[in-house]
Amino acid sequence: MRTHYCGTLRASDIGSTVTLFGWVDRRRDHGGVIFIDLRDRTGVVQIVSDPERTPASYPQADPLRNEYVVKIQGRVSQRQEGSINPKLPTGEVEIFADTIELLNAVRKPLPFQVSTADSESVREDLRLKYRYLDLRRERMAQNLRIRHEVTKAIRRFLEDQEGFYEVETPILTRSTPEGARDYLVPSRVNPGEFYALPQSPQLFKQLLMVSGVDRYYQIARCFRDEDLRADRQPEFTQLDMEMSFMTQDEILALNEALVAHIFKEVKGVDIPLPFPRLTYAEAMDRYGSDKPDTRYGLELVDVSDLVKGCGFKVFSGAIADGGIVKVLPIPNGNDQISNVRIKPGGDVFKIAADAGAKGLAYVRVRGNGEVDTIGAIKDNLNADQMAELLRRTGATEGTLLLFGAGPTDIVNATLDRVRQAIAREMNLIPEGTYNLLWVTDFPMFEWNADQQRLEALHHPFTAPNPEDIDDLKTARAIAYDIVLNGYEIGGGSLRIYQPEVQSQVFDTIGLSESEARDKFGFLLEAFEYGTPPHGGIAYGLDRIVMLLAGEESIRDAIAFPKTQQARCLLTQAPSGVDEAQLKELYIASTYEPEED
Numbered sequence: 001m002r003t004h005y006c007g008t009l010r011a012s013d014i015g016s017t018v019t020l021f022g023w024v025d026r027r028r029d030h031g032g033v034i035f036i037d038l039r040d041r042t043g044v045v046q047i048v049s050d051p052e053r054t055p056a057s058y059p060q061a062d063p064l065r066n067e068y069v070v071k072i073q074g075r076v077s078q079r080q081e082g083s084i085n086p087k088l089p090t091g092e093v094e095i096f097a098d099t100i101e102l103l104n105a106v107r108k109p110l111p112f113q114v115s116t117a118d119s120e121s122v123r124e125d126l127r128l129k130y131r132y133l134d135l136r137r138e139r140m141a142q143n144l145r146i147r148h149e150v151t152k153a154i155r156r157f158l159e160d161q162e163g164f165y166e167v168e169t170p171i172l173t174r175s176t177p178e179g180a181r182d183y184l185v186p187s188r189v190n191p192g193e194f195y196a197l198p199q200s201p202q203l204f205k206q207l208l209m210v211s212g213v214d215r216y217y218q219i220a221r222c223f224r225d226e227d228l229r230a231d232r233q234p235e236f237t238q239l240d241m242e243m244s245f246m247t248q249d250e251i252l253a254l255n256e257a258l259v260a261h262i263f264k265e266v267k268g269v270d271i272p273l274p275f276p277r278l279t280y281a282e283a284m285d286r287y288g289s290d291k292p293d294t295r296y297g298l299e300l301v302d303v304s305d306l307v308k309g310c311g312f313k314v315f316s317g318a319i320a321d322g323g324i325v326k327v328l329p330i331p332n333g334n335d336q337i338s339n340v341r342i343k344p345g346g347d348v349f350k351i352a353a354d355a356g357a358k359g360l361a362y363v364r365v366r367g368n369g370e371v372d373t374i375g376a377i378k379d380n381l382n383a384d385q386m387a388e389l390l391r392r393t394g395a396t397e398g399t400l401l402l403f404g405a406g407p408t409d410i411v412n413a414t415l416d417r418v419r420q421a422i423a424r425e426m427n428l429i430p431e432g433t434y435n436l437l438w439v440t441d442f443p444m445f446e447w448n449a450d451q452q453r454l455e456a457l458h459h460p461f462t463a464p465n466p467e468d469i470d471d472l473k474t475a476r477a478i479a480y481d482i483v484l485n486g487y488e489i490g491g492g493s494l495r496i497y498q499p500e501v502q503s504q505v506f507d508t509i510g511l512s513e514s515e516a517r518d519k520f521g522f523l524l525e526a527f528e529y530g531t532p533p534h535g536g537i538a539y540g541l542d543r544i545v546m547l548l549a550g551e552e553s554i555r556d557a558i559a560f561p562k563t564q565q566a567r568c569l570l571t572q573a574p575s576g577v578d579e580a581q582l583k584e585l586y587i588a589s590t591y592e593p594e595e596d
């Protein structure tokens with residue numbers, strides 16, 4: 001019987017006899033004394049065996065190699081003065097092994113040494129192929145633990161304190177309205193028909209409100225066939241919630257308490273309540289982003305009105321075409337960012353160009369109010385305009401002003417990316433801070449240029465702000481996102497529960513009555529049988545764990561993730577299937593992928 005986990009042994013255990021199970025993290029031979037770091041999921045502890053002090057275990061310790069699985073019985077002892085390891089939680093003690101039992105050996109060369117492997121030294125494809133070994137590493141074991149603690153804290157809070165029911169919803173279902181491509185599953189018993197894997201439990205959770213569940217949550221798997229990024233997986237997990245009879249403020253307050261509870265339980269961090277709120281319009285104006293990282297300043301300044309009549313066509317033309325001119329002021333930016341870097345070919349220019357910008361005009365503030373700038377600005381802004389520009393942007397000696405001019409979305413995207421890159425480069429991001437905020441008042445719709453129509457920014461069941469109901473096209477939604485350090489970790493809304501409003505919304509996005517019936521008829525019908533006012537939110541659980549674990553890739557927050565190409569390198573999924581299986585599913589042929 002195991003008496004302790006390896007990583008839990010402390011000086012207070014000195015003198016006790018223990019039985020431990022685990023893996024050989026490392027084996028060292030120091031002149032006839034064998035040291036073994038024994039590892040389990042809690043960490044490592046040092047085992048000692050030598051012919052003098054532990055004659056019985058020495059022959060058993062000698063043949064051990066890294067990653068062998070063993071059972072060890074021994075006595076916990078104080079380490080000698082010079083050999084105490086303050087970096088290790090178990091560093092004050094060591095175990096003199098009375099017996100060592102080999103439970104299993106490693107029978108093949110290890111693809112990498114677990115004990116010394118880190119995310120930098122081992123290629124990620126190798127880590128993913130041998131994920132079970134990768135997960136033995138301290139860092140990954142820690143990430144798994146954090147994930148477990150996050151879900152535990154969620155369940156305790158929602159179930160024990162707030163009276164939520166967990167309800168499971170179907171995985172084999174119909175298309176849900178989150179706007180990504182669906183994963184489809186052919187039905188054998190219904191030839192030619194397909195299930196869609198859920199992009200979210202959205203429709204079911206709203207139906208549960210019609211059923212009177214009142215407070216629903218689910219740790220729910222979601223599937224979206226979309227372009228993958230460092231914070232996106234094709235299959236991911238949401239903390240999904242829905243509540244009846246609550247206002248937006250009540251929903252936000254409950255969620256703030258939930259998030260604060262998670263941070264307290266998992267990180268021991270107190271998050272100040274309530275969270276700051278920014279409207280979507282403010283967030284776009286000040287940061288150029290609907291998920292601003294507010295851990296540092298570098299706020300954008302709109303100078304459209306100041307330069308709209310000036311002779312510099314890049315500025316005045318942008319505004320004449322309905323766009324904007326904005327400035328990113330960078331205190332001490334002059335020393336940091338040379339002209340070479342912001343001109344074509346430079347790295348900062350490239351960041352801007354990737355976001356769609358044609359260039360980055362600049363002003364550099366020197367001593368005595370002198371400025372350096374491009375010819376077109378020098379020639380076209382008079383002294384008053386220049387003084388006003390410096391005043392508004394708070395520019396002082398050493399400040400670099402970078403301009404974005406053009407269509408509003410491109411200017412915002414450009415300055416947002418440059419802002420983030422500069423903050424990282426100039427070390428303006430404080431370590432260990434967690435900035436949480438709500439972004440509220442999203443627009444109901446955005447223009448889809450490809451399809452030449454408005455589409456729902458959130459999803460088409462999101463309630464419009466009653467103040468804006470007369471002009472739905474430009475209405476604000478009662479929708480909110482929760483942002484942590486520049487990442488969208490969740491989003492939700494109050495829902496439409498009156499059929500008249502729902503029809504108007506479908507109308508605005510060009511969804512005809514019959515198309516709406518076809519897609520969501522079952523939900524619309526349910527809404528006719530007594531629907532409570534309701535609203536909810538869904539969090540990206542993997543993203544939360546990634547951020548709490550201090551990781552930069554969502555893959556490090558998931559036990560068995562997929563690559564950027566949506567592959568599982570461990571199981572080699574997806575894979576081809578037999579002709580016979582296809583036949584059974586009535587799938588006749590496959591199209592060849594198009595060449596890029």
Ligand SMILES: Nc1ncnc2c1ncn2[C@@H]1O[C@H](COP(=O)(O)OP(=O)(O)OP(=O)(O)O)[C@@H](O)[C@H]1O
Pocket residue numbers: 178224226231232233234235236237238488489490491492538539540541542543554
């Ligand atoms: N592909 C994905 N992988 C991991 N997490 C995701 C993914 N898509 C969404 N999420 C998480 O689920 C939450 C709720 O889903 P929502 O539909 O609001 O996502 P979204 O707005 O499309 O997110 P994003 O714009 O980041 O793709 C998001 O706030 C995000 O944290």
Ligand SMILES: N[C@@H](CC(=O)O)C(=O)O
Pocket residue numbers: 178199200201202241491492493536537538
């Ligand atoms: N289901 C929505 C979130 C919500 O509105 O609750 C989503 O996944 O985005």
Ligand SMILES: [Mg+2]
Pocket residue numbers: 180
């Ligand atoms: Mg998305």
Ligand SMILES: [Mg+2]
Pocket residue numbers: 481488490491
């Ligand atoms: Mg969202």
